[in-house]
Amino acid sequence: MTEEVKPKPGEARCPGVSVQDLLDGDSREVPSYLRKQSYEFLGDQDIPFERYTSAEYFDKEIAYLWPRxxxxxxxxxxxxxxxxxxxxxxxxxxxxxxxxxxxxxxxxxxxxxxxxxxxxxxxxxxxxxxxxxxxxxxxxxxxxxxxxxxxxxxxxxxxxxxxxxxxxxxxxxxxxxxxxxxxxxxxxxxxxxxxxxxxxxxxxxDRYVAQHIQKELNCNWKIASEAFLEAYHVTETHSQLMRTNGDANTQYDFYGDHVSRLINVAGIP
Incomplete structure (x- = not known):
């Protein structure tokens, strides 16, 4: 019996082609900043539910996060x-x-x-x-x-x-x-x-706001914002997009304390 080899923490990834593999096959010149990867494993510990439900924690965010x-x-x-x-x-x-x-x-x-x-x-x-x-x-x-x-x-x-x-x-x-x-x-x-x-x-x-839609959601602000910080939900929530997406291989990069990015490739034949 072959022993299953599990990846080390932070090394797990989609077995298909990567974002960089797809960029290798692009017929046009790819901007250099898309070629630079800046990934850091930040741990896999559970985040306490209280971060999303505690009024005391929310008050601390109001006092120490938003003003800074x-x-x-x-x-x-x-x-x-x-x-x-x-x-x-x-x-x-x-x-x-x-x-x-x-x-x-x-x-x-x-x-x-x-x-x-x-x-x-x-x-x-x-x-x-x-x-x-x-x-x-x-x-x-x-x-x-x-x-x-x-x-x-x-x-x-x-x-x-x-x-x-x-x-x-x-x-x-x-x-x-x-x-x-x-x-x-x-x-x-x-x-x-x-x-x-x-x-x-x-x-x-050179861009402009064509339309501004504002909604009030019955949830903690982090629940709403996190949906735009990951592509893990796409296969289920937006399954219609998978026909042209580049598989489950989104690339995540982190730059210091304030900037992160994800590259999710679309328009793949």
Missing amino acids: TWQWACREEHIPESGDYYVYDVGPYSVIVMRAEQGAINAYLNSCMHRGTKLKPSFSSGSSESIRCPYHGWDWHLDGRIKSLPCEWDFPHVDKSKMNLSSVHCETWGGFVFINLEAEPVSLLDYLNPLPKHIASKVFE
Whole structure:
């Protein structure tokens, strides 16, 4: 009897052709970044169910994860003209992304410096000549500087120079507008590395959002996002795609703490 040889942890793979085998047979020149593999075995220990069900763990994510990561808020074409704004919300945090007078893109906490009233409705977008509080009428310039406040004579104790809107770090790449709530975050390009080296920003600058569909799902946010981080479910959930997919041989690569990719080959005869 032949003894079954089991692969070492992290070495198991589809017995069919690999992604790299398929690229070998491509009649066109394959971009070099698709040839580079960066796989690291991260272990096979079970993840506790509590990570998906615990309110305490979720509160920690709200406190320590979301304020410390670069998040895609909108596209530049969402706010093409001076005064255009787009409100990005995640958990309890709400941020106004604003196109200022000279074309600069700024971001501010969506909260009035007076009483904390939400300046713009959640998930809203539009255009305005200033940023005006709908409660007491405090008003700010598009660049976040305080413009006016009603009955200013009744606020002699207020230092207007300290009443500018609370700024949020905002950077762009490839037409995407990102925000980061951390006080001193790493730069966006460093955070995305090596993605900008693999794909020129011009590839995305020429794209646009044709349609935006938003749904509220009755699940933990990680359950929803994980469906887009693996192709293991394709054979069952999207079995119609298997007629032209390159078998169950998706290639996974990891780059530091913030970037991963999967290559799932389609269009195979």
